[in-house]
Amino acid sequence: MMIIMQTDAKTEQIEAVVLRVEYFGMKAHLSKGAERTVIGAIGDGRAVKQEQFLRLPGVDRVVSISRPYKLASREFRPQDTLVPLDGVTFGGEEVVIIAGPCAVENRSQFLEAAHAVREAGAQALRGGVFKPRTSPYSFQGLGEEGLELLSEARELTGLPVVSEVMSPSQVPLIVQYADMLQIGARNMQNYPLLQAVGQSQHPVLLKRGMSANIGELLMAAEYILSQGNRRVVLCERGIRSFETTTRNTTDINAIPVLKSLTHLPVILDPSHSTGHWEYVAPVALAGIAAGADGLIIEVHPNPSEALSDGGQSLKPARFAEMLTQMRAVAEAVGRYLPPAAEELPLKV
Amino acid sequence: MMIIMQTDAKTEQIEAVVLRVEYFGMKAHLSKGAERTVIGAIGDGRAVKQEQFLRLPGVDRVVSISRPYKLASREFRPQDTLVPLDGVTFGGEEVVIIAGPCAVENRSQFLEAAHAVREAGAQALRGGVFKPRTSPYSFQGLGEEGLELLSEARELTGLPVVSEVMSPSQVPLIVQYADMLQIGARNMQNYPLLQAVGQSQHPVLLKRGMSANIGELLMAAEYILSQGNRRVVLCERGIRSFETTTRNTTDINAIPVLKSLTHLPVILDPSHSTGHWEYVAPVALAGIAAGADGLIIEVHPNPSEALSDGGQSLKPARFAEMLTQMRAVAEAVGRYLPPAAEELPLKV
């Protein structure tokens, strides 16, 4: 921690800061500059807060030297973390595609979607049964009765299933049906929920909050990691900016930035980050080119009948076509995607 | 709902839109303009989604005519809603000041703060026992053991107590100790939590999320109102913008905008919306001048020792001085604040 004094700070004010540094068990290190004095607090100051210096007379600013997250940082763990999910692995050379409808609406819709994404070549299946909706009057998901459909789709396709969890009390139930728990953007700072999924030891897909900066996303990951659960995959899903032409602003910078700051895998959700099906393919390709370890994409057999997010969902044929382009871009940057699956007989 | 066609939309595309409008039980109303045709969908379309038209060929945009919130709107209820809280009322001519420390840290800190804010003239007391903290390594609140201190402070001062609730499972417990439940900014879209406080029928202080727009804040209120709980007070607490000199950007516009769109009371939190104690007083005065029904302010007996938010907490003496200015501004805009209390013997 560096305490930067005001230009007109008095000697006794500087001395008071030094005393307080020492009071906290740290050593004070003075640098008298041309304009200002800066006092470095040397030692373990993780428990000391900036405010405890900010309020002292003569102090201008306090600058933190350490990063606030530890377990999530690449300085703590330089090598990439690999997060396995039932046969496929996030964080290696393979680019992992999770696809499926926003919400599980009914048996035939979900199984049809599951079959289509598997056939196109996706490695995992998404489908929400608990849905966070802006309006209390919108479809809120099938709830518990939708969970059995997750199992059925997994059995049918062999794909692992990702599903969102919205409150700590849902965790014990969902872990029985889903292979990976998704924390949605609105819940990125729902700390009781982060602790609950941390304790579950289940793989977690942690979506960035719509106005969370990169440090806050890593602090949210730290909540999960600090419970001993290392199977965390981060997801950029667009941030809120002044631009309203698209639903969100894809922060493509976040992909290389996160890959440099943390060892955790990073994927992109181009469906939410654009909000319009026409823009999903170019932004998905951009994500792979920028170094994303995977994508999560909304696919619906009949988007204009979807109960949620129809505007940003792809039809299966377009999704399949997009996967072909994605394979080419992945190869161009030294990654790979598996080939499209042989047609599977659909056992509905 | 108005469906705006592309400039080159074909007759059969327009007819397909009309058919779909009628399929949903609404009447279609065509306006052929100089450049484009616009199709109005007349009838109850609340259950119909824009996407169900957006994906049809030839459609350019869909514009919603109705507002998405209903119970929260002033069109639904033109007169101001009054929310009583143990003798004081939000939404009338009185400006209600809630004050106290960010977190309940220990008995002497909390009781000293409670006494000081009561003496200065605050009408309610704040104090968090469950704290949402960005870092898992920060003080997380006293938890259940802090609840008794809320009761003790209420008894000592006679002030009603406001305290934050972070998950649905905490609600049954907290309602026994706190007079008003606070939903923090990070939980504004935690829907299971909104439903739980809605069902509790307890007064609720709903803080705006840091990147929630005004419509989303009103939709969050709608979640609570739709459970039959009308005792909702809205709170502007600063939004996230590109400006980093202050912790947040006080959206002062939101106060008159909300007063015009909704019948619910609206208060301001100048402590969080600025993040620096020096700016709390001018922004608090601005809030009253702009028409806020109250303020919630962080006061700590010893800010530089605070375990949370010390940088933005006021010392009791400064808070008392600020109340004097607030009384003058309230009067200037036709409102009032009660006078400072007589000194009470502190029964600690």
Place this chain on the structure above:
Amino acid sequence: MMIIMQTDAKTEQIEAVVLRVEYFGMKAHLSKGAERTVIGAIGDGRAVKQEQFLRLPGVDRVVSISRPYKLASREFRPQDTLVPLDGVTFGGEEVVIIAGPCAVENRSQFLEAAHAVREAGAQALRGGVFKPRTSPYSFQGLGEEGLELLSEARELTGLPVVSEVMSPSQVPLIVQYADMLQIGARNMQNYPLLQAVGQSQHPVLLKRGMSANIGELLMAAEYILSQGNRRVVLCERGIRSFETTTRNTTDINAIPVLKSLTHLPVILDPSHSTGHWEYVAPVALAGIAAGADGLIIEVHPNPSEALSDGGQSLKPARFAEMLTQMRAVAEAVGRYLPPAAEELPLKV
């Protein structure tokens, strides 16, 4: 400047940084912390750029200790700067109200507006003849032929006139007609223009850019001050955020923040910062309560016929009523506004 090394920086990397600090004529000051080494560069480093250290191996971050603006800072000049404008003064106890139409449209519109705002009690008159418009097809202002109307209105009402300048070549002309030059938000970083108004030595009203942070506003002021022109008044006019209910987001925090960082007067433009006439009065009152030295407000005799910004312009009667409220709030915070003028015979 403090150079913060990576946690695994090697001794020779630290030495290379020290050598470079010394190469620039500064002294290096090492603090070896628990995790990282921090190197302070002591001496005059204003000409040295952060990048010159950022690219060295082992460097994590560079933190600037000095503020980038100098002449604009309160550290350079602790006492408030007073900017006189033809009998009225910005920065003292008087709150200065500049009012008038967005654009000078024709003789009768402008003289009627001028008379009305003078009668209500405004101390200065605004009126644009060169208008920056988003669309090339919108009214662009009367241009040079509007300048004579500025003089006529000034003579008629006795009020000093504020008018916008859009390019350096307009400066010599406008200074002959206007008493104060306005730099609009879109031109806050138009550096040739800032230099030109700086050289003019005319009073300048510098509006904050819609996405300029406070430091950048002060740097823009520095451009003018560095030409020897100290008559600069800063204007908060709303910033761009994600909120679209209002045209801009009034950054009310900016008022006390600027008053603390700079000695220059600070005013608020509630017409642009809200964009809706209904919200102008509450936000104007908020501005005075927060410590603004003045306001600039759009008033039009017939807003629904205005060629520009009609939606946010006040009718004269409402403006007069608002001034009454503003007087009360100004008094509540220890400032004052002059009383309404006696009715003047209108010599149109």
Place this chain on the structure above:
Amino acid sequence: MMIIMQTDAKTEQIEAVVLRVEYFGMKAHLSKGAERTVIGAIGDGRAVKQEQFLRLPGVDRVVSISRPYKLASREFRPQDTLVPLDGVTFGGEEVVIIAGPCAVENRSQFLEAAHAVREAGAQALRGGVFKPRTSPYSFQGLGEEGLELLSEARELTGLPVVSEVMSPSQVPLIVQYADMLQIGARNMQNYPLLQAVGQSQHPVLLKRGMSANIGELLMAAEYILSQGNRRVVLCERGIRSFETTTRNTTDINAIPVLKSLTHLPVILDPSHSTGHWEYVAPVALAGIAAGADGLIIEVHPNPSEALSDGGQSLKPARFAEMLTQMRAVAEAVGRYLPPAAEELPLKV
């Protein structure tokens, strides 16, 4: 234009709106919905402003049906516009790379950079001689004496030269030395400047303002196009958001959105949109994958000695390596980049 009435609008208020629509020479078209009446104004309303209805009693909102830009829209011109620049063409299958230093600093720096980028395979050269700098104390560019160096570099390398223009009075001079005029982000709404470059008929590289939305960027292009100059290339260069880890937020969505809304070529500036050299390559690749028609990239022979933007400049070797990756990604999306040039003897 659709005028949406309040839910409680009276018949005479609706009639007043209809009268006004007709007064402006348009036809009124009423749709009486379940909750509200909507009045369509049919006819050429380009000159009519929303405010002229917004202020009428009983009106809730006014929705524009037409887009405000015309010449820039794909509806006006469905086929892609090709902008030729001295042998290379923006908007076709070739991806055009403009590279070079932020600022022309001196002869050897600029010629060395020019040679390096040509050798690596760039098709055009950038170099600023008039520099918009946040601080008046920073290097402001060589000014007129730098112009000759542009010509010399062009002759040496055969590459066309792009250089920034900051005020209308500079245009006649710069067009003699530069092949393409750059309008910087800070000047995107400097309308006299847009008009001047429009009149010049020179190719223009128009950078998006840091808080300009996509509609405003297209309106800025409209200013140039409306002067009869069709040679406009748009450039996404990052927008300002709350995220501060990177200098700006690359709005990668803007690339496919612009390609869909306008016929003009669109390029990306990953140097400014990230602000850090480490992130330039992944974001550049993302731009090509998303469909950009080109890139503009800062390359400096010795970034840590650069007088401007050293932190985001690439060294020539890294730039050359990046071009190899860019060629592979371009091919993966059906575009191409020319191969690296044969080594040219440097005639310095």
